[in-house]
Amino acid sequence: MTTTQSVTTTPDTPAPSAVVPPSRRERLLSLVQNQGAIAVLVLVVVISSIVSPGFASGANITSILVGNAYPALLALGMTFVIISGGIDLSVGSVFALGGVLAAYGASHGGLLLALVLPIGVAALIGLAQGLMVARAGMAPFIVTLAGMLGARGLLQAISHEGQSTYVVPGGSLFNQFGQGTWAPIITVAVLFVLGGILLARTRFGHNVFAVGGNENAATLMGVAVRRTKVWVYVLSAVLAGVAGMLNASRLGSGVTDIGVGYELTAIAVTVIGGTLLSGGAGSVLGTVAGVLLLAVIQNLIGQYISQYGSSASAAVNGAFLAVVVLLQTYLSRARRIT
Numbered sequence: 001m002t003t004t005q006s007v008t009t010t011p012d013t014p015a016p017s018a019v020v021p022p023s024r025r026e027r028l029l030s031l032v033q034n035q036g037a038i039a040v041l042v043l044v045v046v047i048s049s050i051v052s053p054g055f056a057s058g059a060n061i062t063s064i065l066v067g068n069a070y071p072a073l074l075a076l077g078m079t080f081v082i083i084s085g086g087i088d089l090s091v092g093s094v095f096a097l098g099g100v101l102a103a104y105g106a107s108h109g110g111l112l113l114a115l116v117l118p119i120g121v122a123a124l125i126g127l128a129q130g131l132m133v134a135r136a137g138m139a140p141f142i143v144t145l146a147g148m149l150g151a152r153g154l155l156q157a158i159s160h161e162g163q164s165t166y167v168v169p170g171g172s173l174f175n176q177f178g179q180g181t182w183a184p185i186i187t188v189a190v191l192f193v194l195g196g197i198l199l200a201r202t203r204f205g206h207n208v209f210a211v212g213g214n215e216n217a218a219t220l221m222g223v224a225v226r227r228t229k230v231w232v233y234v235l236s237a238v239l240a241g242v243a244g245m246l247n248a249s250r251l252g253s254g255v256t257d258i259g260v261g262y263e264l265t266a267i268a269v270t271v272i273g274g275t276l277l278s279g280g281a282g283s284v285l286g287t288v289a290g291v292l293l294l295a296v297i298q299n300l301i302g303q304y305i306s307q308y309g310s311s312a313s314a315a316v317n318g319a320f321l322a323v324v325v326l327l328q329t330y331l332s333r334a335r336r337i338t
Contacts, residue, residue, distance in 0.1 A: 037274055037289035040293060041289050041293040041296065044296055044297070045296060052300070069185055069187070070178075070184060070244075070247045070250070071262055071265065072188055072192075072269075074095060075273075075290070077091060078263075078266040079199070079270050080235055081232050081233065083208050083275060084279060085212040085278070086140040086233070088129075088147075088237075089145050090144045090151055091237070091239075093148045093152040094125055094237050094240040094244065095258070096151075096152070097121065097151045097241070098118035098244025099258065100155050100166060100244075100248070100256060101241075101245075102114045102174070102245035102248040102249065103167065103248045104117070104158065105118070106168045106174045111173045114168075119241050122237045123237060123241070125147055125150075125151060126234035126235070127230065127234050129144055129233045130233035133229055133230075133233065134226040134229035134230045144233075165256065166253060168252045168253060177246060177250075178246045178249035179250065184250065196284035196285060204231065208232060210223050211225050211229065212279030212281075213281075268294065269294050270290060271321075272293055273288070273290030274289075274290075
């Protein structure tokens, strides 16, 4: 004879916790953080167009877009790195190195070497940095600072301390990649669209957010934390190398003293676009808005403040970035409290 036991639930059994929807204040803070740069950009463009008639001219708009196209790729890679909770100080040096390697490859081996050499070397630099951060547990600031110095040193060695400038042959197919007005704009736009899809619509992008939001929780969720960290640094370095390569095609040579301070600009526009330095939040669209907003402000500074000297321009740039960082800090703390 078999007996059956009935299992009953008691009133003391805890019920599953309901998901609490975000409050109106949380939604507002998130909206300001994610879309604030876009709103400010639209406002600044409208006011500038009214106050300064020459600002909205086709020539000026084209100059802004083309002049900031390739350096913007550094900010695209930086977006992934910062969202993952890291930082990359090497992108400016990798950008310059990529240009020199591309020009060297074009003058010594043709199109294929001009494409493979800068991308391959940049990928190796990013891989080395990613492994030191993810596997060895070293601080990203120190690792990428060493990468910045190492890439700049390699550039100096290749160019014989800056004495040799490699020129892209005029008849080379590589020389046509960055020429014209629309080629840089379209190329960068396509890469940003692909970057946006990668960040928002793929498992890798979701892993990047998870790692930057809470690394321990991401590990418990089964996210490959180390692999994700390695790949964000490889992606950042490759984009910097590609940007330098395309810039060399446009300039027709590998400029050795370019890229100084580009890493700080990339960090600045990424933060302006709403990506938190603490990681876990950000978007490619916000970075686009940050790039354009800083470019517009620098354009206005060049028109109205440059007459007072470079120190005045630097002071305005620094003050603007300080205000943005303070605002981001406030939003981050406010969202945690809420």
